[in-house]
Amino acid sequence: MPELEFLSSPEFFRKWYAAFANGVDKHIMQEHVKAAGCMPWHIFTWGDVDCISGDEALRTWFNIAKGEDVYVFEGYDYEDGVAEVRPNDKIELTKGMKNGNEVFIAALDFSWTFVWTHEGYCFGPYFCSIK
Secondary structure (H helix, E strand, O other): OOOOOEEEHHHHHHHHHHHHOOOOOHHHHHHHHOOOOOOOOHHHHHOOOOOEEOHHHHHHHHHOOOOOEEEEEEOOOOOOOEEEEEEHHHOOHHHHHHOOOOEEEEEOOOOEEEEEOOOOOOOOOEEEEOO
């Protein structure tokens, strides 16, 4: 387990954007990702970020990094929330999904991410790997 058992949400998303939104046009980031009412996962819908979506994304996440610790951010508090470190095989998406929350899961080295959106299967889930 890493020294930190959590990251503040601003630090988590700074690292998340650096890993997964690197190369997304600045205009798209300003207008469709970071603007009021927009969501970080919009990099997958607006930013042409190569990813897997839907059932394939869910299957990929289920089969990756079993037992490894990961960062988990759940909710919408992108400024004052936290991303906790949890074992990947012990994460239950159903609680977050039932609450209509965003759920962001990322490898501790930010080499992959899985995102369950509040939109359910209309948009997402998404899996992206930078390896």
